[in-house]
Amino acid sequence: MQTQDVRTLIEQMSIEEKAAQLQQLATPFFKGASDRGAVTGPLIGMDVSDDAIANTGSVLGACGAAETNRIQQKHLEENRLGIPLLFMADIVHGYQTIFPVPLAMGCTWDLELAGQSAAVAAKEASVSGVHVTFAPMVDLVRDPRWGRVMESTGEDTYLNGVFAAAQVKGFQGDSGGTEVGKLISCVKHFAAYGAPEGGRDYNTVDVSELTLREQYLPAYRAALDAGSEMMMTAFNTVFGVPATGNAWLMRDLLRKEWGFQGPVISDWGAVKELIPHGVAEDSAEAAEKSLKAGVDIEMMTTTYIESIPELVRNGILEEEVIDEAVERILRLKQKLNLFERPYRHADEALEQEVIRSQEHLEAARKTAADSCVLLKNENEVLPLQKEQTVAVIGPFADHTDILGQWSWRGKPEETVTLVQGLKTTAGAGNILSAEGSRVEETDETLLKEALQAAEKADVIIAALGEPSEWSGEAGSRTDITIPRAQRELLARLRKTNKPLVSVLFNGRPLDLQEITEHTDALVEAWFPGSEGGSALADLLLGSVNPSAKLTMSFPQSVGQVPVYYNHFNTGRPKSEGRDGDRYLSKYLDSPNEPLFPFGYGMSYTTFQYSGFHLDKTEITRKDTLNAKVTITNTGTRDGKEVVQLYVRDHAGEAVRPLKELKGFQKIHLAAGESREVAFSIKEEDLRYWHPDMTYRSDRGTFSVMAGPNSRDLETGVFKLSDN
Structure with a gap:
């Protein structure tokens, strides 16, 4: 035609x-x-x-x-x-081969894996008669009370944009979704759906045009620039409409301005x-x-x-x-x-x-292992040794509810649980299991069985979390702690004085203060998908070295929410050495900082940053600034590190964030190996939306920071001039 x-x-x-x-x-x-x-x-x-x-x-x-x-x-x-009819469906993180939920996918910091997962989903859905997928969701998210944070890749504008582009390319391929095995991508939800008041789904969103353009719109634009053929509207208000x-x-923005x-x-x-x-x-x-x-x-x-x-x-x-x-x-x-x-x-x-071909299942397994974030590992409890007797205890020990929301074609009965994965990998004779408690209810019989298993073990794994229905659409919550019954179970397991590892299954950042205190090692597994149990076995037993980093901050408590790394300063910022001063922007009962910051994640090896330097102290609008830092694997295992680059504009026409992610590289280093990692910064990387709705940069002083997360950074300074 x-x-x-x-x-x-x-x-x-x-x-x-x-x-x-x-x-x-x-x-x-x-x-x-x-x-x-x-x-x-x-x-x-x-x-x-x-x-x-x-x-x-x-x-x-x-x-x-x-x-x-x-x-x-x-x-x-x-x-x-x-x-003819068009067939559309929500193929968000897999068709029947289910990959980790998008928030977990973001934690891989691996655009190739993101594109591959979308390509696998497209291939399976396309042969099944689907033409259009309602994905990716690119909404910027900063409030973990909102259940749909699990559908986003996190709290950062830049990171959401590059992941959006990678997923669109994965779904559609190079031909805009027309070739065999591809889908049309419909990006959602336009616009600013990720900022509902109180974290309550479908609720009012009230942001300024400056905030909308600066923080929320770029990821939608990135998806369209990557070729997304459709757009879905949001449920919320924008400027009261x-x-x-x-x-x-x-009409004005999407059609006329963006074309x-x-x-x-x-x-x-x-x-x-x-x-x-x-x-x-x-x-x-x-x-x-x-x-x-x-x-x-x-x-x-x-x-x-x-x-x-x-x-x-x-x-x-x-x-x-x-x-x-x-x-x-x-x-x-x-x-x-x-x-x-x-x-x-x-x-x-x-x-x-x-x-569910073997190739697809292997891809899901690798992606799941690369999406699990190691948040704590005292005394190098992890990785486990295959000869150790391990008791896996908790309501998620042998539970198939680990696919996450928007996995409607996934089959729980074909999902690999944590216990199944460990038994297959380590040998059934070394793995004990017990439920310990219900998700929300203490059960003395289950607890007794769990403690008996714990006594026989060298190491205990507590498999804890939220049911998948507690996140996703209409999954808003005010209490973002692990349910009390599970916290009480963990406290009882702590009293055994055995090494204790907590593995968490959930779709949002949680308040983990109590969990962190009671555990030696902590693994954020999210909802890892069809091969989740196998992937976790790979990671817990050390055949995979953790490399994931958080793309959404974990709060000290729900009272901090929203908490995110790239916030503005205030006229009375809390700073080092002024803790006794009452009249600062701070809490009386909590630190300002999150429990685990954006970009944070541990490895079984250690990385040292050194020699950070900028090749210029001043650039013009036509120059390129080069920033370099040397990363050394100072441990005994090969590993991957996500090297992150941040920039701060010290004095803009409008207030600027304390830092903004501008680039990252995920590198593999053998034990003892060093590598210099280079980033380039141009004037266009320093632009932002001004109060008059122009997109430009300001001359003046900028900091460039590099490091393993948004908190622990090496810093250099340069100036941008008009010359």
Whole structure:
């Protein structure tokens, strides 16, 4: 189909057919679906006519080659103009081979692994009939109370941007998602969804345009620059207007300023939510405002098909607005060649070959091992020795709930648990296990069994955490500690005086004060995915040396939240030597600093930084500054180190953060090896958004810092001049 053919097709469509093309419905609405009718009617408050379904443009959540092909076939038999369906789904961190949750993926600081995981997910989902994935989520996150932090790669603008680009390239490949084994990437959630008040999902977001442009928008732009073909709106407000009805956000910024031409889709029900938000009185007004704002596809509410014909006939909406939206959708279908090949790459035979292949499982295992962060290791308790008897105790010792949210196609029964992984790797005879307690309930019988196992062991592993349903969408919490029953279990295990390792399964940074005090070694495993138990066995037994670093700070307590590394200074900053001064920006009952800072993570070896220097003390706007530092592996094991570079603008026109990540390199060093790592800084790296909404740099003094995390840094100083 050619460009002109798309316009000709639109001319043939009735206004009702155009409205339906802008509708997305869940799988059970469609003929050919195995669970047809399962969610229709009052359960979701929707009554959709057969005609509307026959002309609907896209399907939410259908997967499996047999099912998607059946739905497409039935649809084409009934669609008057033969317009095929688009199949969309949330393939966030894996299809059936589940990789670590995105927050864990960020902790790898490995863009190649991020791209590879997206490519594996795309390959499995594509042969299963999916065309579009609602990923990556690039929302900047700083409040661990918000459950959806697990879907982001963390608290840093720069890091989120480079991970967003890597994932888009992994999903779409070099051809924008059209080649075999690739998906269209729909980046989400536009915009600033990661800053809800109180960390409560769907809540108000209130940030200035300066903050929006400086901190929250860059990762979305990075995803689009990498080629992402679609954008999803956010549930929250932006400048007091819900994103789904925000014309400034989507017409002025996204379309005009950024030049984005792809389809924009609402999140689930977000169009009709303009009514409870208080900016629309009824469905017709919600449809009008969303369409005028630039939302092309309405997901899972039906204001468009209910209201568009009447809005157009009454002159409230110009039909040209509808045609533009329909054209964007049809052009995407054209790009995917669906008019000629409506079943595209869906292939039942290939599904058997591709899904959960050995190659994919090995990739998931490696990625999971590289995403687990070693936070503490007193007396070198880790790595374990294979000849040691190890008691694995806790509700997550042999639990398959380690896939994390948005792993809806993952199979818990095929997931490798911690106990299974250790038994396979170390030998079943050396591994004891006991549940110890329920997730939230103490059980004396379970505790007795656990203590008996602990007495027989040389080392104890406490497998603790949160159920996956406690994070993800609608997973907001005010208490971000490990449940009391598990903390009490850990305290009892501590009294055995055996070496004690805590392994944590969770989807957010937690308050770990009590856990840290009661344990010798601490491993943040997140939700590591299908091969999580095998990956942890590799790490705990030393065949993999930990290299992950946090991409979200861990607070001392929930009272510090939001706590993040690149904060502003104040007029009364707390500084060294002034602890006794009351009138400073500080807490009376807590340090200002996080328990574990951004960029922090340990290894089984040690790294020394030395010789940090800048090749210039002053640069012009045309110069390049080179910063170099030597890293030496001073331990006895080979290992990987993430070398991080930060910059501070000492006096800008607007207040600048105390430090900002500007680059990083992950290097491998053999025991005893040294390497010089170099970074370059140009004037463009020093630019920021000013109060007049211009993006530029200021002359003056800057610090450049390098080190293993955002806290422990070597510093040099230079000046930027106008010459």
